[in-house]
Amino acid sequence: MTSCLTAVAAAVISFLVSNSASALGEPTKQHPRGMVRIPGGSFTMGTDDGYPYEAPAHRVKVRTFYVDRHEVTVAEFARFVKVTKYKTEAERFGWSGVFDTRQQIWTKCDGATWRRPDGPRKPAPKQDEPVTQVSWNDAQAFAKWAGKRLPTEAEWEYAARGGKDVLYPWGNEVSPGGRMMGNWWQGSFPEDDTGKDRYKGRAPVGKFKPNGYGLFDMGGNAWEWCQDWFAEDTYAKSPGIDPRGPKTGEERVIRGGSWMCSLNYCRGFRVSARSHSSPDTGLNNMGFRCAWSAPGRTARTSGTPVKR
Numbered sequence: 001m002t003s004c005l006t007a008v009a010a011a012v013i014s015f016l017v018s019n020s021a022s023a024l025g026e027p028t029k030q031h032p033r034g035m036v037r038i039p040g041g042s043f044t045m046g047t048d049d050g051y052p053y054e055a056p057a058h059r060v061k062v063r064t065f066y067v068d069r070h071e072v073t074v075a076e077f078a079r080f081v082k083v084t085k086y087k088t089e090a091e092r093f094g095w096s097g098v099f100d101t102r103q104q105i106w107t108k109c110d111g112a113t114w115r116r117p118d119g120p121r122k123p124a125p126k127q128d129e130p131v132t133q134v135s136w137n138d139a140q141a142f143a144k145w146a147g148k149r150l151p152t153e154a155e156w157e158y159a160a161r162g163g164k165d166v167l168y169p170w171g172n173e174v175s176p177g178g179r180m181m182g183n184w185w186q187g188s189f190p191e192d193d194t195g196k197d198r199y200k201g202r203a204p205v206g207k208f209k210p211n212g213y214g215l216f217d218m219g220g221n222a223w224e225w226c227q228d229w230f231a232e233d234t235y236a237k238s239p240g241i242d243p244r245g246p247k248t249g250e251e252r253v254i255r256g257g258s259w260m261c262s263l264n265y266c267r268g269f270r271v272s273a274r275s276h277s278s279p280d281t282g283l284n285n286m287g288f289r290c291a292w293s294a295p296g297r298t299a300r301t302s303g304t305p306v307k308r
């Protein structure tokens with residue numbers, strides 16, 4: 001891995017056995033409140049100026065869809081759990097991956113769950129923080145319950161760009177005029193996070209200016225699960241219209257970077273940045289947001305199509 005998700009994390013976590021999501025209750029929402037309509041169109045996905053697996057830059061067309069205005073929060077996930085009694089994979093396994101900022105390494109942390117993402121002896125997260133320590137399978141379960149689905153990787157990048165050909169969700173400068181535009185790691189990773197953006201670790205959602213589509217935290221805060229399987233050569237094989245990635249794989253795409261991403265390391269908060277993780281992995285810098293398509297426009301990636 002070339003991102004903030006280190007090989008240590010991969011080695012610790014990859015041997016876990018995937019489990020399918022639990023049976024869930026009926027969707028409770030039929031209208032995409034809290035979602036933003038993203039008008040369909042064409043854009044240039046990827047870049048020829050990043051890591052090799054971000055290339056080639058290529059034209060992609062996506063259909064109109066909706067996406068959550070902000071990352072799914074702890075409070076929102078708690079409502080899902082309260083209704084469904086859902087147990088996340090980290091809860092069932094008894095441990096999850098936590099980046100220890102003092103030791104500067106990924107650790108296998110007993111008792112780390114979405115309720116205590118940094119470990120059982122660390123403070124509980126704020127209710128308006130992005131929920132983390134949720135696996136792709138957990139995120140799928142939430143999305144299905146909510147009558148939504150995860151965004152495809154192409155939808156995610158299209159949304160992150162905010163209708164513009166930009167390097168970051170907020171523009172081409174990382175901190176225009178010295179202004180911090182997202183929650184990432186200032187200073188040298190992993191030695192020192194200066195917290196110039198006011199947050200060391202996760203920030204409540206919506207604390208920074210939204211992008212051109214009105215979406216918050218598309219760069220930084222928490223990595224976000226996408227629907228697609230990950231492959232380094234995905235773009236070379238893109239069908240060009242509503243691409244959905246490889247048919248099979250071992251890891252799922254994550255996008256957007258996190259509070260751990262720095263300029264000296266992965267710069268995961270660039271709109272073209274890609275990373276990946278196995279579907280049963282939870283980490284304290286990885287969450288998600290959901291997407292939704294109008295009936296009749298849903299396709300293979302749909303969770304539960306919503307009827308009006």
Ligand SMILES: [Ca+2]
Pocket residue numbers: 183184185186195196197198199200201259
């Ligand atoms: Ca920060």
